[in-house]
Amino acid sequence: MRSCQRFSDISISERILNSFFLLSIAIGYLFSLGQIYFSHQGRDGNPGISVADIAIAYHGSPEQTRLAAAINGPMAGNLKSAADKTVILDWIESGAQPAIYEAQVAPILQRDCQICHSPASGMRVPPLTSYEQVVKLTEADRGASIPSLIRVSHIHLFGIAFILYMVGKLFVLCEIPVWLKRLTIGLPFLGMLTDIFAWYLTRETPSFAYLLVISGALMGLSLNFQVLLSLYQMWIPLHWPSNRTEPND
Ligand code: HEC
Structure with a gap:
């Protein structure tokens, strides 16, 4: 069987590059949570963010x-x-x-x-x-307009797909049970696609805001699980074979 590359096979330079990339994504994710908070909080008249605020943002509030x-x-x-x-x-x-x-x-x-x-x-x-x-x-x-949703959808799909792909490419180098890896690798994409689909559903029917929030959270959790596990396995030599030689780069 062809052997697959693992974090233990890559050089220190690559690890430094990967780590700064993953850290930037994790910090970027925190800022995007802040952005969600500040653009939607209080829409329902109560301070703080809730599913009702999200429903108003997409469906409007007659x-x-x-x-x-x-x-x-x-x-x-x-x-x-x-x-x-x-x-x-x-x-x-x-x-x-x-x-x-x-x-x-x-x-x-x-x-x-x-x-x-x-x-x-x-x-x-x-x-x-x-x-x-x-x-x-x-x-x-009347909530979000269709042209504005289409504009944000294409930006999200093109931008986030790249992030998920790059993070996923690194995550496959982790050493975990293969069923867990296969499951986790697809989840962020499913979350993102469902989330975007849910914007349009919420625009029609406000209770789809729950689907929107759950799928967004699924994307965030699975993406950050990939980031954290990759960072951990890249630097903590728990799973590395002891007889291998470091790539000297
Ligand atoms: C620092 C710049 C800035 C200031 C000051 C500001 N706004 Fe805005 N406003 C924005 C931006 C950017 C958006 C679009 C982004 C968004 O919807 O969050 C916006 C969106 C809006 C919208 C939504 C428009 C829509 O399409 O539904 C309304 C209404 C609005 N602002 C009213 C106000 C009022 C009233 C004030 C004064 C109390 C104010 N804004 C002060 C930048 C500003």
Whole structure:
């Protein structure tokens, strides 16, 4: 039988290269959790992140408007005071009239939001510089649009598939029962594909947010299991045959 390469067969230089790659992926993963937290927390009006926040992000929330969802959630930190949030929410509640907008809401938006939400900023976010623009965001929150989901899907598939492939290529060098290896090697891909599929399902039916969260967690757990076990077996010579010679590189 042809023998397969193991971590014990690779040089120190390769181990250093592999380790920095795997460490960068693990740290990148932590930042992506932070990114999920900050883009979705508080959407349901309660602080912190929950499955309900994820459901609102994809399905929308018919009783909430996009503007209210933003200032309750990811945009809350940009407001100087909680009283300003109440002013904006009350304005939406009372029918988003132009007179109150000019007197009370416009100054807040100008001070706290227009650094980013204006044509001058060059950012791809809706401008909040006129009544007409702002009032459009006070219609019911319909969740993520199909074009935006398609855009993020292709970025995720191309980007994450590469990461999973590279990490998986290293993970096959581990010394573990072959059934466990065969099972673990496919899991991150299954998790990623199910997760992306679940975005579209959640957009239609909010309870699919559970599938979305579970498949995302499955991807994260199996990916990080591969990273940690690879790092461990690469440096701790538990499984290395004692009579072999180090590749001198
Ligand atoms: C530092 C830049 C920045 C500031 C300041 C900022 N925003 Fe945003 N805003 C963004 C970015 C970037 C996005 C898109 C990413 C996202 O949805 O998280 C966004 C998204 C939004 C959306 C969602 C638009 C949609 O398509 O549904 C709303 C509404 C919004 N912001 C309102 C506000 C309000 C109100 C303020 C002021 C209290 C504010 N933002 C301040 C950068 C900013």
